[in-house]
Amino acid sequence: MSQTVTLTIDGAKIEGQPGQMILGAAQEAGIYIPRLCHKDGLTPHGSCRVCTVMVNGRPMSACTTPITEGMVVENDTEQISSLRRDLIDMLFVEGNHFCMFCERSGNCELQALAYRFGITAPKYPYMFPDRDVDATHPDIMIDRHRCILCGRCVRSSQEVDGKNVFQFVGRGEEKRVAVNAEAALADTNVDVTDAAIEACPVGAIIKKRVGYVVPIGKRLYDHKPIGSEIEADGAVTAK
Amino acid sequence: MSEALVTAVKDICQAHECDRTRMMDVVQAVNDKYGYVSSEAMDLIAEQLSTHRVEVESVVSFYAFLSSKPKGKVVIRLCNDVIDRLQGADRVGQAFVEELGINFGETTPDGQLTLETTPCIGQSDQAPAVAINDVIIPNVSSDKAREIVRELRQHMDPARLVKQHGDGNNAHPLVGSMVHNNIRKRGDLLFTPINRGEAVRKALAMSPVEVIRAVKTARLRGRGGAGFPAGMKWEFTRGAPGDRKFVLCNADEGEPGTFKDRVLLTELPDRVFAGITIAGYAIGAEEGIVYLRSEYRYLIAFLESVLEQRRKDGLLGRNILGKEGFNFDIRIQMGAGAYICGEETALISSCEGLRGDPKNRPPFPAQKGYLDCPSVVNNVETLCCVTKILELGPASFNEFGSDRSSGTKLLSISGDCKQPGVYEMPLGVTLREVLEQCGGADAAAVQVGGASGQMVGPKDYDRKICFDDLATGGALMVFGPDRNILKVAHAFMEFFVEESCGYCTPCRVGNRLLMDRLEKIMAGLAEPADLDYLKELGQTVKTCSRCGLGQTSPNPILTTLENFRPVYEAMVKEETQGFQATFDLAQAVAEAEKIAGRTSVHAHA
Numbered sequence A: 001m002s003q004t005v006t007l008t009i010d011g012a013k014i015e016g017q018p019g020q021m022i023l024g025a026a027q028e029a030g031i032y033i034p035r036l037c038h039k040d041g042l043t044p045h046g047s048c049r050v051c052t053v054m055v056n057g058r059p060m061s062a063c064t065t066p067i068t069e070g071m072v073v074e075n076d077t078e079q080i081s082s083l084r085r086d087l088i089d090m091l092f093v094e095g096n097h098f099c100m101f102c103e104r105s106g107n108c109e110l111q112a113l114a115y116r117f118g119i120t121a122p123k124y125p126y127m128f129p130d131r132d133v134d135a136t137h138p139d140i141m142i143d144r145h146r147c148i149l150c151g152r153c154v155r156s157s158q159e160v161d162g163k164n165v166f167q168f169v170g171r172g173e174e175k176r177v178a179v180n181a182e183a184a185l186a187d188t189n190v191d192v193t194d195a196a197i198e199a200c201p202v203g204a205i206i207k208k209r210v211g212y213v214v215p216i217g218k219r220l221y222d223h224k225p226i227g228s229e230i231e232a233d234g235a236v237t238a239k
Numbered sequence B: 001m002s003e004a005l006v007t008a009v010k011d012i013c014q015a016h017e018c019d020r021t022r023m024m025d026v027v028q029a030v031n032d033k034y035g036y037v038s039s040e041a042m043d044l045i046a047e048q049l050s051t052h053r054v055e056v057e058s059v060v061s062f063y064a065f066l067s068s069k070p071k072g073k074v075v076i077r078l079c080n081d082v083i084d085r086l087q088g089a090d091r092v093g094q095a096f097v098e099e100l101g102i103n104f105g106e107t108t109p110d111g112q113l114t115l116e117t118t119p120c121i122g123q124s125d126q127a128p129a130v131a132i133n134d135v136i137i138p139n140v141s142s143d144k145a146r147e148i149v150r151e152l153r154q155h156m157d158p159a160r161l162v163k164q165h166g167d168g169n170n171a172h173p174l175v176g177s178m179v180h181n182n183i184r185k186r187g188d189l190l191f192t193p194i195n196r197g198e199a200v201r202k203a204l205a206m207s208p209v210e211v212i213r214a215v216k217t218a219r220l221r222g223r224g225g226a227g228f229p230a231g232m233k234w235e236f237t238r239g240a241p242g243d244r245k246f247v248l249c250n251a252d253e254g255e256p257g258t259f260k261d262r263v264l265l266t267e268l269p270d271r272v273f274a275g276i277t278i279a280g281y282a283i284g285a286e287e288g289i290v291y292l293r294s295e296y297r298y299l300i301a302f303l304e305s306v307l308e309q310r311r312k313d314g315l316l317g318r319n320i321l322g323k324e325g326f327n328f329d330i331r332i333q334m335g336a337g338a339y340i341c342g343e344e345t346a347l348i349s350s351c352e353g354l355r356g357d358p359k360n361r362p363p364f365p366a367q368k369g370y371l372d373c374p375s376v377v378n379n380v381e382t383l384c385c386v387t388k389i390l391e392l393g394p395a396s397f398n399e400f401g402s403d404r405s406s407g408t409k410l411l412s413i414s415g416d417c418k419q420p421g422v423y424e425m426p427l428g429v430t431l432r433e434v435l436e437q438c439g440g441a442d443a444a445a446v447q448v449g450g451a452s453g454q455m456v457g458p459k460d461y462d463r464k465i466c467f468d469d470l471a472t473g474g475a476l477m478v479f480g481p482d483r484n485i486l487k488v489a490h491a492f493m494e495f496f497v498e499e500s501c502g503y504c505t506p507c508r509v510g511n512r513l514l515m516d517r518l519e520k521i522m523a524g525l526a527e528p529a530d531l532d533y534l535k536e537l538g539q540t541v542k543t544c545s546r547c548g549l550g551q552t553s554p555n556p557i558l559t560t561l562e563n564f565r566p567v568y569e570a571m572v573k574e575e576t577q578g579f580q581a582t583f584d585l586a587q588a589v590a591e592a593e594k595i596a597g598r599t600s601v602h603a604h605a
């Protein structure tokens, strides 16, 4: 017997499985809830807050909140879009994102989200932090200037690769991704084929010698906004 | 790698059965022994606890009282809370700097003494206060600061700095502290004599469900700030599936301006431990943990001795008071300097030997708490109330307080008033009555509920302190007419920027943005639009943050904007003739000038 849970998202009735999170249930129904720290298959993290939705009128992260019967979810409203814009803005100004010459440009989830939300320039002042670059590994590079602390590398390494290459250290503004070695990435058991390397949504963990190989026009988000692949699949579409 | 280090770390790990979840105790023991946790030590700990080195580093780097770099044998931590600052902490700090010949954050060249600042250490009623290793020296002056340094240079023994003891159990041989209780008003419930064992005996005569009912009948609501009904929380935890359950007593007391739990732990530890035991009986737990903030470590030997006595008296251990099958014991988990660990799910993370990151909710601790087992987290004072409810009976407890808020509340009062200290007041008392009692009637502003609370002015003094009106975990910080409200709000924002765990975007980034913009206003460089910016940004941080820290951290700004708007308005100017007052050309080119090694004519015109 397969039970289902019924809920509404922006008025549209959808069904999901018990235990499913709002984000996942929406996705299966063809509704895109913007996200950054979430990656399908990994334990939900709930850190970027870009997936914030209103659940029965209260703000919750859609990636960590399980669906319940009769739940009323708001996703695509002006109020929520404005909050999401603020969060995306914060991630931009917190780091050093020079998209115009970044190797990840066009394939970057942060950049793509900014486009989806019509952000051309952040409204908050840039912080221009001074962060470390780790280019010690022959095939992989970490540029922490672009790191958004989503923890996708941390979880992928643990949960998919069965390793523990990355972990957060420091607190608050000092928080950063560290590697499991005294010095640097080259001293870890990371491999260029690790899922953790693919997991980075931005240009913070990149493979060497493959930058810019995909020409402009052929990159992931060159033609369609991020999320449209989900919206294209499903039965219901967000308004 | 030295043999001695290998042996020492192994011993420490083995003393904790190489249990990874006891990482906090392990790293603290190593930190105590060496003054820091070195890179080699991290490798050794990881090996012993069967984890990864980066996991150890992750924990060590989270807590302010743990260090991965060498520190002096003695660490002087000056409390830089706003109340301490108003009472001269800056001058005291200057005296330390001069006498030591180093700045804050530095260690003397001989490697002996380190000077740091630290947020509220729970002694705002005797500010400025300084923590020297585990020794608290309250009411320090600049002269005293100089004396302390000179003396330490001679013997390097913080314990010998204690010249006379405070009142009550502060003078107990196992405490031996200069701290004063400053109990200014004893109400009818908490600060009353105890009959040890009475409450536990009465509870054990009832069924667990009856105990929960009694707590519900008494309408006890949490005293830690959120005011959640205690009986309901217990019922959820009791009903949650699981063989192993836990009671966690929140003695992190990190909210700036709060110190009442310190006094309860000093004077009424039996009432606290009885409350934990009763909670354990009610929910079906066998283990209780007191999460004690590091700043109160001077109490630990004493608290351990009280626990030991309770074991001897049959109030803890197996078959408590002869009740067949009721086994319960309590251990103390030390924190290591992180305000966020007072948040219940962060507290659980920390007890599990992890970084003090809050957890995603749901699931709530009642379903999945410590070690994924159903757990109750209650504040020290809440648990004292539980004991009192059992002593008196729920109906009598209910007679105190107001309609919807039963009982009394301990208030930690500090700042510009004649008698700072702890007051036990019936819930429902007006702020005005409280101010009159503490000698703060001419207050221009009162911060209710600590840094995360709200700043109110005279028009709100007739409001009631209770769960439905001015709700508070108990901190009242009083500010006289000469105080600069913006400076106060700024000090609170600095605190939140420092104490955010950094997990979620709005809190990690947003609090910094708020503080920066407030600074711009304070510097007279802002426009009226900046006030709207603060309001909108503050709202985003509150709405989107993951835990209670970020959900309340903009309050100092938002409530001062609301209640003291003229103070802000006086600092902002409309832009004129298309010139942005906010743009400081001289400052903008300063760095370039420095690099170029010359000055720009235009910028200084």
Ligand SMILES: Cc1cc2nc3c(=O)[nH]c(=O)nc-3n(C[C@H](O)[C@H](O)[C@H](O)COP(=O)(O)O)c2cc1C
Binding pocket: B221, B222, B223, B224, B225, B226, B227, B228, B230, B250, B251, B252, B253, B254, B255, B339, B340, B341, B342, B343, B344, B345, B377, B378, B379, B380, B382, B383, B547, B548, B549
């Ligand atoms: C950032 C933050 C810090 C907190 N600090 C404390 C604290 O030091 N002591 C405390 O009892 N509760 C604190 N709380 C509240 C706890 O999360 C929790 O609600 C409380 O311990 C529950 O106990 P109670 O119901 O008995 O009040 C804090 C909450 C937040 C969000």
Ligand code: SF4
Binding pocket: B340, B358, B499, B500, B501, B502, B503, B504, B505, B507, B508, B545, B546, B547, B548, B549, B550, B551
């Ligand atoms: S609001 Fe977010 S960053 Fe702030 S303390 Fe809570 S989880 Fe950490």
Ligand code: FES
Binding pocket: A034, A035, A036, A037, A038, A045, A046, A047, A048, A049, A050, A051, A052, A061, A062, A063, A064
């Ligand atoms: S995707 Fe949900 S918080 Fe990041």
Ligand code: FES
Binding pocket: A097, A098, A099, A102, A103, A104, A105, A106, A108, A109, A110, A111, A146, A202, A203, A204
């Ligand atoms: S384009 Fe987004 S990080 Fe480089």
